[in-house]
Amino acid sequence: MKKSRIPALRAIAAAALAVAAPAHAAVERIEITERAPFAPGVKFGEAGEYEKLRGIAHFALNPKATPNLPIVDLKRAPRDKRGMVRFSSEFVLLRPVHGRSTTLVYDVNNRGGIAMLGQINGKSPKNNDPTTAEDAGDGFLMRHGFSMLFSAWTWDVAPQPAGARPLVFKPPVAKGVRGMVANEFIVNAAAEVATYAGMRGLTYEPATADDPHAVLTERASQGGERKVLPRARWHFVAPEQAGGPGRIKLERGFQPGAIYEVRYEAKDPRVSGAGLAGIRDLLAYFRDNPVEDAMPPKNVLVFGISQSARVIGRMLHDGLNVDEQGRLAFDGAFLQVPGAGGSAGFNSRFVQPTRHPSMLEEHDYPADAFPFTSLPSRDPLTGRSASTLDKAKDKRGRLPKIVIANTSTEFWNRGASLLTTAPDGSGDVGPAANVRVYGFMGAQHYVGRSRTRAPFTACVSTSNHYLPMRALMLALDAWTSKGTLPPASAYPRVEDGTLVTVEAYRKAFPAVPGIAPPAQNLRQPRLDFGARFPLQGIADIVPPQQKVPYETRVPAPDADGNDRGGVRLVEMQAPLGTHTGWNLRAPETGFAGFTSRFDGSFVPFARTEAERKAGNDPRPSLEARYANREAFLAATRAAAERQLAARLLLQEDVERIIAERAGLYDRIMARDPAEQGCNYLFAAP
Template identity: 35%
Template sequence: MKKWFNMDKEVIRHGLKLHLLLLTMAGNYFKHILLTLTRALVVLVGLASLAQARIIRIEITSVQSPTFEGKAFGRVGAYDKLRGKAYGELDPNSPQNALITDIGLAPRNAKGMVEYSMDIYILKPIKLANGNHKLFLEINNRGGKLFGGFNKSSGGNDPTTADQAGEGFLMNMGYTMAWNGWDCSATSANNNLTISVPVAKNTDGSSITGPSYEYIVYDNATALSYSLAYPAATLTKSQATLTVREHLQDTASVIPANEWEYVNERTIRLLPAGTTFRQSAIYEFNYTARDPIVAGVGFAATRDFVSFLRYAIADDFGNPNPLAGDVRYTFSYSLSQPARYVNDFQTLGFNADEQNRRVLDGIENWLGGGSGIGLNVRFAQPSRTERNRQNHLYPEGLFPFAYPVMTDPLSGKTAGRLARCSASNTCPKVFEINSANEYWVKAASLLHTDSKGNDLPDPENVRFFLVSGAQHGTGNGATRGLCQQLQNPTNADPVLRALFVALDEWVTKGTVPPASAVPRQSTGTAVVATPQPGSQTGLISQAALGWPTIPGVAYTGGITTRYLLDFGSSFEKGFITKFPTVVAERPIYVNFVSKVDKDGNELAGIRLPPVAVPTATTTGWALRRAGFGENDGCEGSGQNIPFKTTKAERLSTNDPRLSLQERYETHDGYVKAIQKSVQTLTAQRFLLPEDAQQYIKSAQDSPILR
């Protein structure tokens, strides 16, 4: 038997593939014999892999075949929908897993393994042979699925109808799509994907305790209580602090102990009972929490799920891999929070499975900035995100920000996102795509500079793109929400589709991708932020940016600045041992944004028609309106500030920006300008021909200068 254990696992897998092929050809008698042999080989694979982390069991709990009401997608045909759970085991002593914070203090099964389970979801061609043998893994956002933008569909968190499949961009090309739970803070509501990970305990079985921090803002005047991320270790109020301030730059005031209380170990409220939290005021709560979950298991879960789908024939119990033998290439797509997750996934080396095989071949990250997610720390809160007004003291904006390995002059650390994958030869091809909002509120320029703001050459396997003038996602151009101006409706989906095709061709054919398009110091398109002493934000001066003075539009120049944070002496191990603070000298990481033209539209990056052929000034930043923290940053929102139609209208309001009539003269002039813009973008491979035509049609149908 020892000889069997030491057999090359690839030989065993090829044997399993042959057996599965023969099963489709054999009669019932031979099927019985072959199934017996297959199960025996599965057991041998399991025995040979006992020391390795993997998916040990997969349960498909429901199959809808076909899904999307039987809709067929070109030559690929109809799709199956599979829902279920996957169960995994991690060896806490394995070097690949030992870096997971608190895994050494997690409960173990009889084999000495740490267990977890997660929801899984798969959409695949009914006939896999008709597909393109490529896996599209969407890293879900707080448990939700967001693939609708790719497919020009209504999406939904359990896409089932033909309408929810939309135009089927991914399905028409034959991709199999998969999702798995990874976010320990996600709930199961609305078909969200969840993961179950263990709670860490001290070696004597007692609860682990430590400092935890909550940033609390309610943009309403009705909130009566707040739910804590972790239970309080003690309800003694003297061991906790609640503060409040109206604006980000105000000095926080401590709320006396007789003006708040614990409702229970997971909830606080203001006193007297019935007192509401002040609308849009910033509350912060420091307290001692207990029972941290081993949140970093979420990285291993994705690694092992993709590895299983790509390389396995069956699980340890003989349950078949629904994609066995099919997957040749793997890609991930992430939007916002999960893009930051993928940043850390790379930095921590999870793109190599425990047999040092590449997990993801291509990564498209959208709206991740240069940030991580703070998942691999004690008392993690991965649902949080830092922006110019929120969550400044979470472990998100930490070195390394960039891909190349370098030494950080502020912390003295040497690191880079490429360090671990370079050592294991498992680096993926990566597109880091960000909106203007990420440059203004998440310091995205640090992705492609050193800590002092100097440009870095692109790594061989990474390209960087700014979608000029866009906010964090697509805004409603007809409403302003909490902000002073209308939100920015610039839609980046056409760019994301085109770049995903370019990424696929880079990975599968070696086709050289489009060149990076971001602000650079070397091209004169970068405007460096100036730190403000005693402030949590920096400043972009109006003159340096080139921002026009637009009547009725406020400009403060506030921008997120990355400071060196202090989480205590044990933070290298993922342990936060003190309430987080900014290092006293306030050393900063230099960051910048794109300069703007005379209209206020950004010069650098991918200038989609709303920027290249504008009808308004579009920005990635915005300011909160009165009653909601006026003039503080409006987080993920941008602005849409329309041009006047005629010269007389703009002169009557002293608007320095040319009117629509002065720019394009007629409706046909506007349409021709759009046509020229999309021709350029298509040639640069930033637009697909079908999306280019849609821009032209929208311009033709628009009321502009009619």
């Protein structure tokens, strides 16, 4: 990689540069350890050339400061002579070389990996280290002049292949603290040894090696009775690779169709909330201070996908978006596919940020809890009224501007309807004036990429919701920097019949060949960890007691089985088939009838009326819908123009979505309907 042409003495100094922050700031100094051109020789439109800076931010948190009081166990962390809790975080900054970047956008990494570039620019950087023009994808964020900041915030990231550079946080540790932890896991095929950590993550290991008092249970379902497996039948074994999660070896092995849970005493919890404060304070630092000859940005945004979006939700819930000086750390936030928002995860004792519930798994894990809505709503069970933004105002009473976008999959698997309904699902609760909510109908958690049905029953949905995300990113920037209002919220609602019960969905869903709707979506668990958990984040009941769950709803289907309401993507307006937010697990996994965590389904329409009738398909064929290929392309272009007018698609992406749809049309028309593979969904590489 080509290095920047810095004189030798300056290069040495830059590698150990300590930039002091104001005395009251939580970031005391930063070190720049690397400064080099990004994508050398490439100019990104008017923004020009970019450079990459790597560094380390050094933090000192006052555990007595009011803004830091929500951080669980911060007072139990080691302190220096001044009473400060110290830690550090690696960061990466991409920015234009010449001129001032008016907007800095912070990407909350997902399990250590840079996420924003993959979905917005269309390319995830190799080895999590953006360096080349290829790593820039189509250069969207660069062409629009954004500076991009990434840093470490979570500790529970499993080891990655050699050469990868995940951003992994080393938080303060509350030494000497002990408590019970529970780890739930399943297997998709029979296995003698299984890992009990969360997805691509780590967990707390037993305080006592191969803890003889640990308990392993199995049950057939979330509500089923736990059966204790004899301790003599199993034991803990070493990680598969150094630093990885521990494993369990079970005599006669683990079997699909069972939910396993291991409980034991752990020690020395990480102060995970310090990672959230680290995001807050790093953004406050870059907002206020010039870094390596560049002036501070005028506008600061934060962006998160899935787990990372839920991190932002928890920051807002706890007021950790407001810095120690009482100012907003960021002007705007984009929460992409956060489900119900993440208001109960990431900041409690022995928390494991990697874990989260789905329809099948981990209903005992704290991820989401009342309140869910940005305007106050009332929980009829407790009588409490609250909103997610009650603690998010700065000292001047200001709130950040917020964009929240979910796909159809989050309504089935992550309780997304709770963002805009009462906790009992009885009616709508509109978003606050500073919030926009969007539902990308017919899309799944990420744009589908699996070429096989297994371990599910249908091919995945390839609806491209990344394109409206690009439009909304620019809209958020304009909203926060210029006051230009973004597109109106668009999500399914109870009052107009586009948000319904699963029972109503199943009755309305057509008899699409080869698929049938699930019997249930995720009814968000209401968990009781004991009296100390709501305010102190300390669980005294492990596993928790499950109370009456929150009621969740799903988008209503139309006559084709495509979701109504919300943002009707181009794929829904000129459809080639049925796109759903759910995909059922295959029977061989042991959990037939349950849904994939992240994947939806796609079933194309029959090509001709003769094929439709032969297959007993109630949906009109492509032949009946579009006279020919040109007619389909005309319908697609009209849909794209409507999205453009609604400011949910950019002009630069109109031809792209038309080309994508034309390619799929051609592949469907060339496909043998008897072929059960999913390769036809994807263009040849």
